[in-house]
Structure formats: C-alpha cells, structure tokens
Amino acid sequence: MAVKMVGLRGLMATRHYCNNINNIERQVRRVVALLRDQPLHQTVTVNGWVKGMRRHKERTFLDIDDGSCYKKLQMVLKSDQRPATLGYHSAVSATGILQPSTHPSQEVELLVQQIQVVDVGMQGDYPFKARQTHPPDYTRRFPHLRPRTNSFASLLRVRSQMKAAIQHYFEREGFINVDTPILTTNDCEGGGEVFMVQHLMAQQQSKGSSEGKAQNSYFKQPAYLTVSGQLHLEAVANGLSKVYNFSPAFRSENSQTRRHLAEFWMVEAEEAFLVGREGMEALLGRLEGLVKEVMTEVLEVTSEDVQAHWQRSQGTEEAVRRALDKPFSRVSYAEALDILSGAPDLPPVSPGQDLAREHELYLTNSLGHRPVLLTDWPLTIKPFYMSACEDDSSLALAVDLLVPGVGEVAGGGLREHHLPTLQGRLPPPQHHHNNNSDNNNSLQWYLDLRALGGGVPTGGFGVGVERLLQFLLGIHNIKDTLPFPRWAHHCPC
C-alpha cells in the first residue's frame, strides 16, 4: 500500500511569522535544561509546540514541548494574554520567569510575560488529532509528520542516545571508527539480495524512457549497495588492530514482514589477534559487554522516554532487566537442537539446518528469558570467511546473539585465516560476468590480506541497531524504529 500524502487544502492560511524569535539576544533555553537545572526567578525564552492547553477563566495553562526531552514545560499565562490563533500543536515563542510550581506534577513552571505564535498549528488535512494517541500502523503512513507525535519523538531520542552510547563504548575501548564503503563491487554474504547502482546520465534525461537512462559504466563494473562492511574492516584491522564502522546497510529482500528493512543501520567491530577458542571467548565477552553497556547508558540518559515505551509494551522491562543483571545464556548449536527437539508445535530442525525466528524465540524463552549467545554452528551454513573450530573442523567459530521477542540481533565470529582453505571456500561467481575471466576477481583484494604478509587473524561481529532498539523498547514493527523506513514498494519520501 502506497503511503498517501496529505493534500494541500488550506494552503493559503495566514501564517504568523515573527522576526524576533532567534537565539542571539535573548536567553533561549531548552525545556530539558530548565527542568533539570531549575534556574528559578530568571527570565528565559522557550521555543516549542503546544502539546496541551487548559483554558480557565483567569489563566491558561500550556504544556510546551521543544523536543529536547519527554517531559513538557508548563507555561502559565493570563487568559487575556492568550493569542487568538493559539491551538494544539501551535509553535510558540514565549518569554517569562521560571518559578516553583504549586501543582504537584511539576517542580517548575514558566510565568509568561510575552508569547508569540510562530505557526498556528494543525491545519487542512493534518492527520493527527489533538490529545489522541494514534496506533503506529497509522502514524507510519506519515513519516514526514510523525516526529511531531510524542511517542515517535521519544523513539528518536532513544535511537539517538543508543547510537551515541555505541560510539562512547568503542571510544572507551580504543577502537578506531572506519567508514567502510556503501558502493562496492562484491557481495559480502553472497546472498544475492543486493541493490544494484547505476549511473543516471543527466544529459540524456530529455530523451528518457519511462525509467530514465541508466548506465552501468560509472565504475566500469557492476556496483552494489553494501550488505556488510566486514571484509573492508578486516583490511583496516590489519593496520589499526581494533576498528569499527557505523553504517547503513542494504538488503533488497522482497519482504513485507514486520522484521525486515531494505535500509538499516549496523555497527560492526573487528579486532586483530583473536585466535581459536580463546579468541572466541574474547569476542563473546566483547559482544555481551557492548550490548549491556549500551543499554545501560540509554536507560540512564533517556529513562523517561524508555519508560514511556515500556508502559505500552508489557513484559519488555523485565526482559531488559534480566539481560542486564545476569550473564547472557551460552549454548552450542548442538545443545540448541536438543532443546528444540523438546519443543511442542515447532517445525523440527535437522542437523546442519539454519534456525527460523520461532526457534530463536523458543530458545531465548526456555533459557531464562534472557539473551542467548549461540555458538559452534555447522560450518556449512555459515559464510565462506568463517573460521573452523580446531577441535572439530565441521563447526564454525561463529556466534549469533538472540534476544527475547526479537530473535537474532547480532552475528559474528573469527575469520578463516589460512589462505588455501579460504580460497577453497570462496563463494560461487557473482551475479555478473566480469570482463576478467576470473569470476572471483572482485575478492582478490581480500585474499591479498592473507597472501602478502603482515596480516593477522581477526574476529568481529555486526549488531543491527534497529533490532536492538526493538528489544530495548518492545517495538513490534521494525519500521517504527527509524524515521524514514524503506521496504519493498515503500520509499514514500
């Protein structure tokens, strides 16, 4: 279903722009700072939107939101000061004195001396009603407007803090941030669900067919949107030891489920000098540490936003607390199959077969409703670059991190470092025919890392930011974890 954009009725409505609302001369303060620092009896200016209005005979109370935090600032003005155009979602600029509030639900309020309506608020076909919480399936149809709703603004603040916490973690741990490329000539996973990128010849647009003139020649070879920056991170880890990226990634799956996006954000880390079981233990500790420290920071900094989500998503808080308070469960693939064999109503898993999401959820539930680090996978169902266990060459030193309610949020492992073994496991020729007769030519650079010396064994993992957000906040549909989701047939704005 295409997202219907709102029409343009009511366009010509008079607007009230004022020219003296900027931050230069006056003391413009943000709501979050006023509520936190409480600079009583100071004259301050606040710019924001009206999210609540109670009109009494003498006085009018406004709840003002400037997007800086979950709480609103109460403003009090004499009712004869109230501008005629003031309404729900009006944008205002108000100057007044911060004073203690007599009402028990807030500590301070702004006694307004001057108020200006910068924009009059909801007009025309504005899709959201005043004082009403709309279901996510509805607000999602208006990606350009939903950041104005309380719940989605909350989500965006939590998302921002989660990204910051991820960066803080890697900074503390001495990792170097590396931008792996979006445009690439190889498909890391070999899965085939890639977007192809072509050069739009602008000079030909006047002669264009219904699809425009696109050419493949920009890079002289087919180019795709990255599905993972891992192979590139391995190259850089061979100079900087500890590296990570934080990047959009793409899958062109023709999927309409609530679990898939065509464009999502992933953080990937790669660390040199990780070998064997001992290296794998270090990697598992790193992954668990990252997830716990990031969630802890987000809970500390944006607790009110998180709490607001938890009020709607029963049970999530418990699952998150369990994840933070105890070690993650650790099981091997073989152990997992044992557990699953006792599961009623689940499709059986044959040895060597991948798990479905329902299996993942059963495992997290039966292992204490906590995250599960699932290791020792059959080598045959893992990508070509995974290292085998030394004690059983049919198993991969690989891990999936499963979390309750969501399933897989991260995957990783140690990389195969022995060049002949790696060559033997290279993926089949890619979707295109290179000019070069060697179909795996596009991975020659990756083989060079092992062939030319100075390269060391590495290991790493990738964490899907949106799925981690789903787990932390109990968000049902992954499309509600980022501002402008893209999925099959949906690229509305």
Next chain:
Amino acid sequence: MAVKMVGLRGLMATRHYCNNINNIERQVRRVVALLRDQPLHQTVTVNGWVKGMRRHKERTFLDIDDGSCYKKLQMVLKSDQRPATLGYHSAVSATGILQPSTHPSQEVELLVQQIQVVDVGMQGDYPFKARQTHPPDYTRRFPHLRPRTNSFASLLRVRSQMKAAIQHYFEREGFINVDTPILTTNDCEGGGEVFMVQHLMAQQQSKGSSEGKAQNSYFKQPAYLTVSGQLHLEAVANGLSKVYNFSPAFRSENSQTRRHLAEFWMVEAEEAFLVGREGMEALLGRLEGLVKEVMTEVLEVTSEDVQAHWQRSQGTEEAVRRALDKPFSRVSYAEALDILSGAPDLPPVSPGQDLAREHELYLTNSLGHRPVLLTDWPLTIKPFYMSACEDDSSLALAVDLLVPGVGEVAGGGLREHHLPTLQGRLPPPQHHHNNNSDNNNSLQWYLDLRALGGGVPTGGFGVGVERLLQFLLGIHNIKDTLPFPRWAHHCPC
C-alpha cells in the same frame, strides 16, 4: 587507471599462528596506554607489528606499532631470543616487563621475556618497502593495504577523532542524531548527478546478461542515492527542534579531479525557530563554533598524528592556527565580487554567477588567510528551498564556508517557509516520469511540512567531512582522506 591488485605468488608460505595470543588470561595492553600510563615494572603483553628493527650483537631493538597511536613502543630482546622469521611488518605477540628507557627518544621500553611471530610479514608482491615512505599516489593504488602504512594509519585515527568530535559537539549542544535515508525518490539539489538504484533479481542471475538483470520495480518508482538529507532533517526538526545527521552522500559526477568523490561523508544540522537576519547570525555562529570546536578537540586528542601530517604539508599549521585564533572573515557575495575584481589572472565573475574554486581560494587568501563565511548570495543560483532576505528579495539567506587551500567545505542557510513562494520555486520535473501526472509529486511531503500547520521556520548547513580533513591536515588529494575512496571508474575493492 584501474587499481591493480597484487598477485598471489608466495601463497603457500608457512604461517606461524599461535593459539595463546588472546586477551583473556594475560594482561594485553595497548601501546597508547603503556606510553601514557607508564605502568613500570609490570608484566604486560603487547600485540602489534614490527615497524623498525635494529639488530645488534647482544640485543635487538624493535619498534612496535599496534595502531593505537602515532608513537611506537620500543621492545628490547636478547638477540638469541629473536625468532628467525622476524622481519619488517611481522605481527608479533610479546610479553615482558615495562621499564624506564635509557634512550632519550622514549621514556619507557618493554624488556621482552617471550615473543611469538603471529605472521611473518611482507611476502610475495607486497607493494610497500621496509623503511620507506611511499607517495600517496602510489599507496592509493592499494586501498586494502595502505592502512598498514604509518601515514595512512595516522589519517584514519584523525578521521575517527574528527567524527567523534563532531558527535561530541552536537551532543553537548542538545541536538538529536537522526538517520536520514540513503535511498530516496527525490533529488534534493536538483543537480541531476545522482546514482540510480535498482533491484537485482537474484533468481534471474543464471540467465543473466553481461550486466545482470536489474529491475526498477523494487520501490515501484525510481530510487536514487541521497545527495543530502536536508529535506528530511527539516521534517524532523519540526518535532525535535535541533537535529543533525551524519551520513554518506553520493554524487555521480564524471570527475577525475583531486577534489571530488562519488561517495563522501557529510554532517548536516537543522534547527527550528531561526528567522531572518537574526536567525542567519545564529546559524553563522553555530557553523563557526562547530568547525572551531571540532578542530580544537582533534588537535588535542590526536596531536602527534596531526603534527606528522603538518610536517609534510608546509603552511597548513599556520592556516589552522589562524582559523582557531580569530573570528572567521565574513563577506557578502557583493563584497566578494568587489575583491575579486581586483584579482589579477582570474576569470571575471559576472554578478549572479557562481564562484569557481580559484575564486574561493583568492578570497580566503586576500581576507587574512582565514576561513570566510560568504553570505547574501543571489537567490537565483541557490537551490529552491533557500529563503530570501527580507530587505532584498533578490538575495538568499545562504552561506558558503570557504577555507584556505581547499575552498568550500560547508554550505547552508535559512529555508523558504512561505508555501506559495516555495511552490513557485520548485525544481523542474525530475529525470523520470512518475506514474503520477504531477511531476513534483515526490516533493509533496515536503510541501506538507508548510501546509499542515505546526511547522516552523528552520535553518541549517552541511559540512563535508573529507574537505574539513583536507584543510586540517593539508591533504592535497581528497581521495587520501578516507579508507576506500570511490570515484568515476574506481571502485576497486
């Protein structure tokens, strides 16, 4: 010229992997921490690469680099301890005792008790010679290997710190990080130099032609790679007031210059409640503050890496110091034309014409060799969304930030907020024919921001990360500012 990957001769060389080099049991420490904290007389393990080796009869001295900082750690071992396979760029894991150094060039050194060669170092067609600094034009041909060189590792550390400093700035200032989409159906600038994205049908690959089977149908309408997230940021600023993104951006220019990339990183900020001259002043202050604070943090945290670059790029340090110590120059477009009219040997600029890079450089040089905030541009040469000055409707409330040696590093301004004016300035129909008869349908959502109420005037800017790095470090070719550069005909790995 296509990048030639190194061949696979010497593949089968014996490798020495050891299984006890992980970080679990032993006290693995990074070089940066040892040199900073100097935990004398402690037994520590260091993993890293040999960047220097002096073999004396009794003792051998190694300079060890683990990528964590510019300085190396000196290791001292008895020469009879020296592994036979030890060579330049060998990867080693060494355990020893940190002790004061008798040599004046370092304060501490590691007295080695045990050393293992994890990888023997340069082999086969390894393109970099020991103890030799290769020119950037050469190392650029080996993007997968150049992170192992001292100078490029330095660049990557500075780049990482610059990105961190940008995030720190916006966190301090209360901005919310927002991920604007990479896949988009509209072309923000209307410039036409966009990449088109198509769905590669994996199931058809076996029948594939030489270019594979690509289809336009994934999004039901043509989709492009973003050139800017600004329009999307404006939507979110209308709920969160202060927002920024940090994102890859794309241009499919058929350019081979040292100033252009097909894929680059940009940070864009957008702030609500900015109006008129006063709002523009706030925006200019914001842009100048960001650039200065970011450069200051980078100089503090990675000073040795920056100094190493400055030793090769004469004059850069002076320009950077001037940028930090004094206010940026501010001139209007009209004033700039006056200055340029006195320039010998420069092509004349007619009023209403854009400036070329040579004009930009002349301006920064003639205005004190400092960055220049160039404002009051002719509205006609700025994009459709720029706001006009109130006192002269032929001028835009727009700014370009020019820096010595590089030219434009940032651009921004206030946005046109009056809906009928905005509609009148919409760009011409895009490259494709929509199913919809309204060619500007893809920007309907953007018009909604003004049409439906609760929207306020906003302003913002975008800063090119690579160009700011060029200025800070004096890097001649922009392709040397990021690990895997892409430009016309170049997507080597």
